[in-house]
Amino acid sequence: MKIIDIAFKDLTRSMRSLFLIGMALAAPLLITLLIYFAFGSLKSGDISMTPIKVGIVNADVLPTNAQLESPLGKSVRDMFFDDSVKSWITASEYADESAARAALNAQEIGVAVIIPKTFTQDYLAAGIKTPITILQDPTLTIGPTVAREMVTSLLDGVAGGGVAYKIIQVRLEANGKTLDRAGITALFERYANWYADFQRALFHQPEKAALVVTSPAAGGEASNNLQSMMGLVMAGQLIFFSFFTGAYAMMSILHEAEEGTLARLFTTPTNRTVILMGKFLAVFLIVMIQGIVLLIAGRLIFGVRWGEAGTIILAVLGQMFASVGLAVLLVSFIKTSKQAGPIFGGALTGLGMLSGLFTTNIAMPASFNAIGNFTPQGWVLKAWKLSLAGQPAKEMVLPFFVLVVMGIVLFAIGAMMFRKRYAE
Amino acid sequence: MNAIEVINLKKSFGDLLAVDGASFKVDSGEVLSLLGPNGAGKSTTISILSGLLLPTEGDAFIMEHSVTKEPTTAKASLGVVPQDIALYPDLSAGENLVFWGKMYGLRGSTLKVRVDEVLDIIGLADRQKDAVGKFSGGMKRRVNIGAALLHKPDVIIMDEPTVGIDPQSRRHILDNVKELNQKGMTVLYTTHYMEEATELSQHIAIMDKGKVIAYGTHDELIKLVGELTRIDITLNTEAEKILSEWRKTEGVSRIDSTDGKVTALVDDSNRVLPRLFDTAAQVGVRITSVDIQEPNLEMVFLHLTGRALRD
Numbered sequence: 156m157k158i159i160d161i162a163f164k165d166l167t168r169s170m171r172s173l174f175l176i177g178m179a180l181a182a183p184l185l186i187t188l189l190i191y192f193a194f195g196s197l198k199s200g201d202i203s204m205t206p207i208k209v210g211i212v213n214a215d216v217l218p219t220n221a222q223l224e225s226p227l228g229k230s231v232r233d234m235f236f237d238d239s240v241k242s243w244i245t246a247s248e249y250a251d252e253s254a255a256r257a258a259l260n261a262q263e264i265g266v267a268v269i270i271p272k273t274f275t276q277d278y279l280a281a282g283i284k285t286p287i288t289i290l291q292d293p294t295l296t297i298g299p300t301v302a303r304e305m306v307t308s309l310l311d312g313v314a315g316g317g318v319a320y321k322i323i324q325v326r327l328e329a330n331g332k333t334l335d336r337a338g339i340t341a342l343f344e345r346y347a348n349w350y351a352d353f354q355r356a357l358f359h360q361p362e363k364a365a366l367v368v369t370s371p372a373a374g375g376e377a378s379n380n381l382q383s384m385m386g387l388v389m390a391g392q393l394i395f396f397s398f399f400t401g402a403y404a405m406m407s408i409l410h411e412a413e414e415g416t417l418a419r420l421f422t423t424p425t426n427r428t429v430i431l432m433g434k435f436l437a438v439f440l441i442v443m444i445q446g447i448v449l450l451i452a453g454r455l456i457f458g459v460r461w462g463e464a465g466t467i468i469l470a471v472l473g474q475m476f477a478s479v480g481l482a483v484l485l486v487s488f489i490k491t492s493k494q495a496g497p498i499f500g501g502a503l504t505g506l507g508m509l510s511g512l513f514t515t516n517i518a519m520p521a522s523f524n525a526i527g528n529f530t531p532q533g534w535v536l537k538a539w540k541l542s543l544a545g546q547p548a549k550e551m552v553l554p555f556f557v558l559v560v561m562g563i564v565l566f567a568i569g570a571m572m573f574r575k576r577y578a579e
Numbered sequence: 580m581n582a583i584e585v586i587n588l589k590k591s592f593g594d595l596l597a598v599d600g601a602s603f604k605v606d607s608g609e610v611l612s613l614l615g616p617n618g619a620g621k622s623t624t625i626s627i628l629s630g631l632l633l634p635t636e637g638d639a640f641i642m643e644h645s646v647t648k649e650p651t652t653a654k655a656s657l658g659v660v661p662q663d664i665a666l667y668p669d670l671s672a673g674e675n676l677v678f679w680g681k682m683y684g685l686r687g688s689t690l691k692v693r694v695d696e697v698l699d700i701i702g703l704a705d706r707q708k709d710a711v712g713k714f715s716g717g718m719k720r721r722v723n724i725g726a727a728l729l730h731k732p733d734v735i736i737m738d739e740p741t742v743g744i745d746p747q748s749r750r751h752i753l754d755n756v757k758e759l760n761q762k763g764m765t766v767l768y769t770t771h772y773m774e775e776a777t778e779l780s781q782h783i784a785i786m787d788k789g790k791v792i793a794y795g796t797h798d799e800l801i802k803l804v805g806e807l808t809r810i811d812i813t814l815n816t817e818a819e820k821i822l823s824e825w826r827k828t829e830g831v832s833r834i835d836s837t838d839g840k841v842t843a844l845v846d847d848s849n850r851v852l853p854r855l856f857d858t859a860a861q862v863g864v865r866i867t868s869v870d871i872q873e874p875n876l877e878m879v880f881l882h883l884t885g886r887a888l889r890d
Binding site: 156157160164167168171172414415416418419420421422423424425426 | 629630631651652654655657659661663664665666667668669670674678679681682683684686726
């Protein structure tokens, strides 16, 4: 009973500590909120950006003997006027290069794509390559790069069409057949349509372009990019601050030693082990309350889907064991509360960085990720990543087991040192 | 019955012998003042009695329970008022008392009744919901005492409870101690204020350098210095010039000098003082002030150790 009395007293004091409330609840939510606002445009997958203004000069003409229906330059030109790019490219046509340069100088456009008169002719004549000129505002980077990539992509497609045409031609000739003009036109048209569809799909509907993206949404529910990102960000903050909260709450034993209340507790008919257990229980409860509040806040504010109930419970429990264990161990090395700042700051921030808590949305090298296997925070992060990915509780057995063992070992060492320090 | 019994208590910290074979007894229902200068070993003795430290040698008993062999039982009979305020500043006076009551095993209605009674005793019933951190030093001291009274202990140990507080709060605390004693509580009171020891206690133990150097009632201790009178003399020059001459003066029991001030224990000030003036005139030293005091505990300590109590 006295264990609960001591834990309740510590819990009451913690709830009245503005510093602890700030660090346990306000700080992780505020940091996550900042990131949320910074990347808020990712919501629903929409990325708002200033449209790229592109000027097109298409001087290309169809050679008289060409078996094409229209010059290749027209395909380049049409690509910039396509409906699928209208939301982020504003294209306009200019009569010649000088008009486009004038518009560029007047900053009416950011990029000018100049397609020369003999582009198709030279292209069809093997070995001769006439470049498409791209002029750009020197202060811009993204727009010109996008325009260049689009042109290159299209030309790659045309080259692919050429290859396809030659292969078909060789195969037909091998079979004693020839391709008439209408057939060639139909072939190129079919290829061009396929390629245009492929490009559109690649940009706008990747799944139709055979690009498979795994969604981290739980339970098969639709999710969006922002929610996915915020889930990992929030998990990183939750873990980092839960370890900090645990350590700070455990520091109450140092405060009590300095305030004289610990010595006074020892003068009461209360066993010292009971006193220590009461203080440990308080830390356990504080970390649990913090975890629950942040999970609910993450769901309500940022729409984070934490996962299935079973995995969430195991992740929270594992996190509690690990953070309390590390807190007890860390504080057992500290003699005064003044030492706590640098030791907590150094140890918890260092371990947090090594565990990847601050780089949850960045693909780190495998060697870096491996370091997390040696830290409690690293395993808690693994647990939350599994939970966020909607994994079932059985997938949590290993991280949960590792966290419980880590927590117990760290706790045992710390508790042993405390008992030694406060021996009867 | 002995409420407290200390037998040949020793406690060393490395090479430092803080308590060196101290022994004394406190009868049930009496107040014993443990008097001594800073570093005399009072607080270490108190810490052993409170169960905070284990003795290197010897033992101590609270209500006949050994503090080394039956610490929990001994502590249950004991209320300890630490020298420094040992309360939770962010909890209210009432919350503090409830918590400390629980630590002494009180629960439910018993706890509630005792908290209310103690709040009345310490005169803070109307401030029970205020955080202790907002209290004045004297009010904190009163709550500090109240926390040790909740379980109605047989013995209460008060370690210099009046250090650094205003006269009004000091008076309140001294009255509280007397009232508790009148209700039958045994009190072990440590102080380096001889006036408090004189006012409160039936017996006084004087400690110095870890030993109990004198024990008895106030009158018994005063008799140790006999009919001696203390004379404090200030000179216009260094005392060393005349001290050896004055030591030869008839009627001077003891004479020492500290910080340029000479303190003499003499058998009859009316007879000795003119002789001291004569000698000073012969040596060419001028006496600038003289203060004559009747025998008191300060003089006892001076007589026994050659040092002032508050040195």
